[in-house]
Amino acid sequence: MKSATKLTSTKLVIFDLDGTLTETKSNLAPDMARTLRDLLAKKQVAVIGGGTYRQFRRQFVSRLNCPPALLGHLFLFPTTATAFYRYKKGWKNVYGHPLSKGKKRAIRAAVREVFKMADYIPPKKTYGKTLEDRGSQMSYSFLGQDVVALLGAKGVRMKEEWTKKNTPLKLRIARMLQKKLPDLEVHAAGFTTIDITQKGIDKAYGVRQIEKVLKVPIKDMVFIGDALYKGGNDAAAKKTGVKTIAVGGPKDTIKIIKRILNEG
Ligand SMILES: [Mg+2]
Structure with a gap:
């Protein structure tokens, strides 16, 4: 876990899902849900993961217990950002790129x-x-x-x-x-x-879509993931120049979120 990364002026925090916010394919834990609700009250939050939208809803959103007013700050990028969902009086699909x-x-x-x-x-x-x-x-x-x-x-x-x-x-x-x-x-x-x-769809694509759709400059984002090492499925995010923080699992992630809440 890098601790030197400057977190001041963070507007949007991007998380990987599996291994970062939750144990693999497991439900979001109550302490993580609480910490994320605190974060959503102050920042925009995007989640990019390989799982399906259904899996995101089941494993993550349904366990977040988040008031609808805060869900407007949450953006979901399931299936490696090949699809994008946002909350506007219910979850709405913004785009999708199905395979032929x-x-x-x-x-x-x-x-x-x-x-x-x-x-x-x-x-x-x-x-x-x-x-x-x-x-x-x-x-x-x-x-x-x-x-x-x-x-x-x-x-x-x-x-x-x-x-x-x-x-x-x-x-x-x-x-x-x-x-x-x-x-x-x-x-x-x-x-x-x-x-x-x-082709061309990876977590870098996801970060650029977030920049484009939400109009938040990449310099104001931070990406947090458990697979930022070479060959890992979060590594592509680095191509965008986004600040990244590698974590070993949800426990590390909670610490980082608390830092953002204090410093960011
Ligand atoms: Mg992961």
């Missing part, structure tokens, strides 16, 4: 081919779909999409263990997929997932 049927077919074929090339055999037991069609994004989850929904804390532990052991494999498969799909964007997410979107 042909692109989705190409992704399914590439996944099969790359697994063969890498000699990767998926485990016999997975939880829910492994390759999920998220409309504007296809996501491959090595343990299955529903491992946390089905197993709870045990699922979180399984994902952490898998990540510790298999991150080089995940990064290698992501690189091979990117070669096979040159006109698409392939990103290894924080834990057990690889996300595939249209």
Whole structure:
């Protein structure tokens, strides 16, 4: 966690979701919800994550217990900012970039081919779909999409263990997929997932969309994420020149939010 980053004049705080505001695919904890409500009273807040809009609503918004007046300060960028939702008397979709049927077919074929090339055999037991069609994004989850929904804390532990052991494999498969799909964007997410979107869509795209739609200069933003390291799915945000703060998990994030509330 960097502590030297200047936070004064912060107007908008961008968070990654999984591993930053919540444990992976887990519900927002009450203490984080409280801290975020304090932040929303003072700043604009955007959340960019790989999960679907439905997942954002379930895991994050429904647990935030936020009065509607403050929800106007909250902006959601699910599926790696391939879609944007804001609150104006209810949640409204501002944009979306769905993948074509042909692109989705190409992704399914590439996944099969790359697994063969890498000699990767998926485990016999997975939880829910492994390759999920998220409309504007296809996501491959090595343990299955529903491992946390089905197993709870045990699922979180399984994902952490898998990540510790298999991150080089995940990064290698992501690189091979990117070669096979040159006109698409392939990103290894924080834990057990690889996300595939249209070309040019990553967290940098998300930051620029936030700048454009909300008219907040990038210099007045700060981006907080758990995967800002090289190859991580937050690293792209750095291309925009946005200030970034790397965190190890939600506990770090709460500390940073408190700093912003004091200094920013
Ligand atoms: Mg993350």
